[in-house]
Amino acid sequence: xxxxxxxxxxxxxxxxxxxxxxxxxxxxxxxxxxxxxxxxxxxxxxxxxxxxxxxxxxxxxxxxxxxxxxxxxxxxxxxxxxxxxxxxxxxxxxxxxxxxxxxxxxxxxxxxxxxxxxxxxxxxxxxxxxxxxxxxxxxxxxxxxxxxxxxxxxxxxxxxxxxxxxxxxxxxxxxxxxxxxxxxxxxxxxxxxxxxxxxxxxxxxxxxxxxxxxxxxxxxx
Numbered sequence: 001x002x003x004x005x006x007x008x009x010x011x012x013x014x015x016x017x018x019x020x021x022x023x024x025x026x027x028x029x030x031x032x033x034x035x036x037x038x039x040x041x042x043x044x045x046x047x048x049x050x051x052x053x054x055x056x057x058x059x060x061x062x063x064x065x066x067x068x069x070x071x072x073x074x075x076x077x078x079x080x081x082x083x084x085x086x087x088x089x090x091x092x093x094x095x096x097x098x099x100x101x102x103x104x105x106x107x108x109x110x111x112x113x114x115x116x117x118x119x120x121x122x123x124x125x126x127x128x129x130x131x132x133x134x135x136x137x138x139x140x141x142x143x144x145x146x147x148x149x150x151x152x153x154x155x156x157x158x159x160x161x162x163x164x165x166x167x168x169x170x171x172x173x174x175x176x177x178x179x180x181x182x183x184x185x186x187x188x189x190x191x192x193x194x195x196x197x198x199x200x201x202x203x204x205x206x207x208x209x210x211x212x213x214x215x216x217x218x219x220x221x
Contacts (some may be wrong), residue, residue: 003027005070007052007107008077009067010036013124013172013196018044020197029068031061032077052077052103058110064113072120072200073111073176075104083140094142101148117164123153127171127213131218133173149209150221157209166208170196171208173214 008014017036018030028044033050047064050117051057078100082172095195108121115121127133127172129146174186175176175194195214212221 001025001027002071002074003029003069004074005029005031005065005111006074006076007031007104009046010034011194012038012049013175013189014074014076015039015042016193017076017196018042018191020193023151028135029065029070032125032149034189039127044090052107053098055106058107058133062110062113065085065111068114069114069116070111070114070119072122073115073121073126074200075107076124077103078124082137082138083142084138085140088140093144096141096145099144100145101152104149105152112160112163115163115165119202121153121160121165121170122157122168122196122198122203123149124172124196125149125153125211127219130211130220153211154209161205164205166203166205168199168203169209169211170199171211171213171219172196 004026006014006017009018010032018039020027021028021046022042029047030039030044031050032049033051035046041044045060050061079096081096083089083092104123126146128139129150130145133144133148153167153169160167162217172192175189177194191205192214199212199214210221
């Protein structure tokens with residue numbers, strides 16, 4: 001049995017992480033700004049009122065988790081706002097940087113005291129953060145924030161190597177969730193998380209810092 005902390009747990013991919021981890025017998029700490037009926041029904045530990053952009057909120061959570069060892073921290077919380085070249089919104093871009101890139105980095109640093117040799121950090125990013133894979137342009141705030149998250153993950157994998165804490169940088173696939181407007185062309189959260197957990201289970205210090213698709217494909221930077 002391992003212990004997992006998942007951010008953004010009240011719906012979508014985060015909720016499915018909690019469901020599958022609980023189903024296989026792992027300990028789950030689900031964090032979110034506000035809980036949901038679906039999350040409450042899973043009978044996992046829920047820490048609501050956690051805003052990843054609030055340093056005070058994260059520090060309060062750390063106090064609550066004093067003495068608890070985390071085997072894996074899954075940084076899932078994120079937002080997507082569309083910014084085209086003709087409709088740039090600097091405030092939106094900055095907000096996406098704060099939620100999608102800076103907050104996961106600061107949250108990870110805050111939780112290092114609960115982690116040790118063999119612990120793992122999984123950053124849920126997007127292949128839209130791949131420069132080489134960008135063939136359609138647009139989505140400036142989201143793309144830029146996810147590039148930044150990928151870079152943060154790579155640096156974390158290097159800086160945490162001496163502590164033997166490994167880092168995965170993960171694309172969940174095109175998933176049918178509220179964030180994607182429940183697209184009919186996407187895969188289900190169940191299928192996505194099944195693949196993501198396979199990547200996390202196979203994560204070790206040797207392959208730390210790799211940018212993976214949930215299906216196992218190594219993605220270009």
